[in-house]
Amino acid sequence: MSAPSPSPVVIVTGGSRGYGAGIAAAFVKAGARVWITGRNESVLEETATRIGATPFVADAADGAAWDRLFEAVLAAAGRIDVLVNNAGEGVRIGPAAEQDDDSVARSIASNLTGAILGCTRAARIMQAQGDGFIVNIGSACSTHAWTGWGVYSAAKAGLLMFSRCLLAELRPHGVRVTSVLPSWGKTDFTEGANLPPRDPEVLAKCIDPSEIGNLLVQLHRLPAHLVAEEVKLWPMVQPIGQL
Helix, strand or coil, rough: CCCCCCCEEEEEECCCHHHHHHHHHHHHHCCCCCEECCCCCHHHHHHHHHHCCCCCCCCCCHHHHHHHHHHHHHHCCCCCCHHHHHHHHCCCCCCCHHHHHHHHHHHHHHHHHHHHHHHHHHHHHHHHCCCCEEEEEHHHHCCCCCCCHHHHHHHHHHHHHHHHHHHHHHHHCCEEEEEEEEEEEECCCCHHHCCCCCCCHHHHHCCCHHHHHHHHHHCCCCCCHHHHHHHEEECCCCCCCCC
């Protein structure tokens, strides 16, 4: 196994806002060199400047964009220590009978395909390095059934199982894979999915992006011979099993 990098090189997809921005900021604070991706260039650059990360405009569901991203990071840093697949969106939350083909395809691409595309490329790089850490940000929806969340939940459940298989494949090479499954958070996810906003008092007690960021930093700091396969994170204000 290669020696640990004194300043880890980290990629966070969907890093311009929400959980992604919180995760990226936590790694920057911990001393890492961080690249963040997103599709909105102006928002991405504003976040990168604010937290001290490097922006890279990319759609996580585009394989060619992944190739450009890894090429740029390797050219600048020579290695990749951590990949956080955070990019995702609700697209259209509603009953199956009300879904249209484009929304279904977009949800699968955003919440599943994009992460797989990143993982396959990171796997090759990290296997050669003899170490690395991949985190796939899933959802409590991957293990709980809620009305209207079928397409999104199916994508996240697929990501969970892919992550389990990926860990089985990569652990002999010293590469760790962790699934983090958060539920209610202080993000704009509900607005983006056209869901009713949460009560402000409840929202204040939901998962803060900085909290999930600090969690990932601690998971990365586990001894190299240990891995947390899955971490499900619930806010205490949310009754378990209630969306």
